[in-house]
Amino acid sequence: MEKIKFWGYRRGNGQVGVRNHILILPTITCATQTAQRVTELVQGTVSFIHPHGCGQIGSDYDQTFKAYVGIGSNPNVYGVIVLGLGCETHQARMIAKEIEKTGKPVEVVSIQDQGGTLQAIADTAKVAVKMVQEASTVMREECYFNELIVATECGGSDACSGLSANPAVGRASDGIVEQGGTAILAETTELIGAEHLLANRAADDTVAKRVYEVIGAIEKRSNLMGVDLRTGNPSPGNIEGGITTLEEKSLGAATKSGSSRLEEIVNYAERPTKKGLVWMDTPGHDIEQLTGMVAGGAQVVLFTSGRGTPTGSPIAPVIKISTNTAMYEKMNENIDLDAGTIIEGIETVDEVGSRIISEIKDVASGKLTKAEILKQHDFGIWRIGPTF
Amino acid sequence: MEKVNALFLNEEDNIATALSEIEKNKKVLVKAGKVEKEIHMKNKIDFGHKFAVIDIQKGEDIKKYGEVIGVATKGILAGEHVHVHNIESKRGSEE
Numbered sequence: 001m002e003k004i005k006f007w008g009y010r011r012g013n014g015q016v017g018v019r020n021h022i023l024i025l026p027t028i029t030c031a032t033q034t035a036q037r038v039t040e041l042v043q044g045t046v047s048f049i050h051p052h053g054c055g056q057i058g059s060d061y062d063q064t065f066k067a068y069v070g071i072g073s074n075p076n077v078y079g080v081i082v083l084g085l086g087c088e089t090h091q092a093r094m095i096a097k098e099i100e101k102t103g104k105p106v107e108v109v110s111i112q113d114q115g116g117t118l119q120a121i122a123d124t125a126k127v128a129v130k131m132v133q134e135a136s137t138v139m140r141e142e143c144y145f146n147e148l149i150v151a152t153e154c155g156g157s158d159a160c161s162g163l164s165a166n167p168a169v170g171r172a173s174d175g176i177v178e179q180g181g182t183a184i185l186a187e188t189t190e191l192i193g194a195e196h197l198l199a200n201r202a203a204d205d206t207v208a209k210r211v212y213e214v215i216g217a218i219e220k221r222s223n224l225m226g227v228d229l230r231t232g233n234p235s236p237g238n239i240e241g242g243i244t245t246l247e248e249k250s251l252g253a254a255t256k257s258g259s260s261r262l263e264e265i266v267n268y269a270e271r272p273t274k275k276g277l278v279w280m281d282t283p284g285h286d287i288e289q290l291t292g293m294v295a296g297g298a299q300v301v302l303f304t305s306g307r308g309t310p311t312g313s314p315i316a317p318v319i320k321i322s323t324n325t326a327m328y329e330k331m332n333e334n335i336d337l338d339a340g341t342i343i344e345g346i347e348t349v350d351e352v353g354s355r356i357i358s359e360i361k362d363v364a365s366g367k368l369t370k371a372e373i374l375k376q377h378d379f380g381i382w383r384i385g386p387t388f
Numbered sequence: 389m390e391k392v393n394a395l396f397l398n399e400e401d402n403i404a405t406a407l408s409e410i411e412k413n414k415k416v417l418v419k420a421g422k423v424e425k426e427i428h429m430k431n432k433i434d435f436g437h438k439f440a441v442i443d444i445q446k447g448e449d450i451k452k453y454g455e456v457i458g459v460a461t462k463g464i465l466a467g468e469h470v471h472v473h474n475i476e477s478k479r480g481s482e483e
Contacts, residue, residue, distance in 0.1 A: 159405055159436030162453070163395060192479050193457070219479070230477050242405070242436030244470070245450075245477035248457035306436075324436075343407055 004179055006364040007140035008147065012103035016147040017075035018299045018364040020138060021046045021315050022131045024081050024124060025072050027095050028053035028088040034117055035083050038124045044132035046314040048379035053090040060385030065090060067269040067381045070295025072099035076315045078135035079105035081124050086112030105131055146180030149272065150360060151293035151301040152256045153186055155286035158241030158306025160323035162252020165304035165339035169321065170258035171353025172302065177260040177276050184293050185257040185277065188214050189233060189284035193247030194254035202262045210265045214281045233284060237307045268382050269295035286311055287380040300360055310334045311378055312371025317363045320370065321356065336370055396420040396441060398454035403470050404441050406433040431469040438470040450475050
């Protein structure tokens with residue numbers, strides 16, 4: 001087997017980034033607008049809008065904290081300016097302290113300490129200018145696929161998802177695993193009905209048991225709410241596309257995991273401890289699972305869609321793959337690759353799988369994805385408790 | 389008989405997926421492995437939607453990919469559209 005190379009940024013802690021962003025990380029809703037102003041002023045900075053970071057307690061507080069720290073720690077980020085308001089539950093300084101453990105430059109700005117929005121913008125921008133210039137002196141070097149964590153997800157599925165793009169991503173996932181890298185499967189909700197297939201591929205009994213536990217927990221959660229999961233899944237768009245039941249959607253979604261052994265199941269926003277195929281326990285919500293996997297260290301994301309979606313991440317390139325050619329042509333500014341060729345009988349699943357691997361190599365080396373070009377900076381944390 | 393674009397994935401399946409629109413009253417032939425079935429289409433089937441390849445009784449499991457995707461909520465004839473109006477999920481609710 002030939003080892004696949006790409007050009008990446010080697011970080012101080014040994015991890016490899018495929019981008020070199022300066023992240024303005026607002027730890028509270030109230031700081032997101034200020035963070036946006038800074039990205040308008042300083043080239044090379046990224047940020048995102050979100051409604052989190054205050055009135056959160058217990059395990060819900062912990063999960064949001066973990067997601068902030070994970071996003072800042074991702075090796076695609078050269079340096080971070082953590083921007084807080086001052087009085088919120090998720091304190092900017094505590095988050096900065098955790099991100100500092102990676103060895104990257106981290107600074108903290110507080111709107112209340114700075115004396116208001118305008119001074120906070122100026123101070124953050126001044127620090128950002130320095131960081132961006134420092135970051136620009138880091139050169140890409142030759143790296144191998146065993147340094148990559150590649151996230152996989154599907155959103156806006158149609159009846160072709162399980163026949164074209166998802167199995168092709170499955171081949172790519174197997175390819176990444178063969179190269180010694182890590183592929184993440186997520187969206188636990190959308191694996192209900194396919195769990196037996198994954199449990200059969202578990203590395204050991206503990207992992208197999210955990211498969212049934214995480215699936216059971218999702219079903220139990222909706223039962224406790226007194227609601228029927230089926231009222232939200234499949235979604236109206238899925239149904240219009242020909243998907244009838246949750247199990248049908250799940251069996252199609254599970255093909256993204258290829259045929260590799262399932263090494264472990266990690267919690268939301270946690271970095272995998274093993275190479276190979278890893279399942280992250282996330283909801284089916286596109287942006288929440290994306291955020292969880294990127295916070296877990298994924299540098300590149302593969303995203304299949306039948307109905308079409310603009311989804312992107314502020315810090316990780318998202319390669320979008322259409323399940324049918326009609327959508328690829330209709331939403332071309334949003335979609336990077338077409339797997340509809342499988343439905344048309346033009347290409348095999350293996351051929352599209354190879355095309356995806358080659359795209360990962362190019363994108364990891366610097367080729368921009370459509371979502372990056374359109375500045376689609378989505379971010380959303382899986383909340384597991386109410387706001388107080 | 390006219391050739392239609394549909395996927396019949398597994399010999400155990402009782403449904404097939406249309407890969408292009410199939411007109412009502414058309415006679416179609418679907419194949420999976422050694423199993424071959426001639427079907428008289430009872431409904432128009434849109435791209436990506438499913439139709440029954442054999443008669444299905446109420447309460448019977450619906451199979452795609454050789455796996456269970458739900459259960460019939462009423463009797464379904466071969467060639468009928470199979471969707472939310474005649475099958476439902478077996479998961480995600482307390483029933």
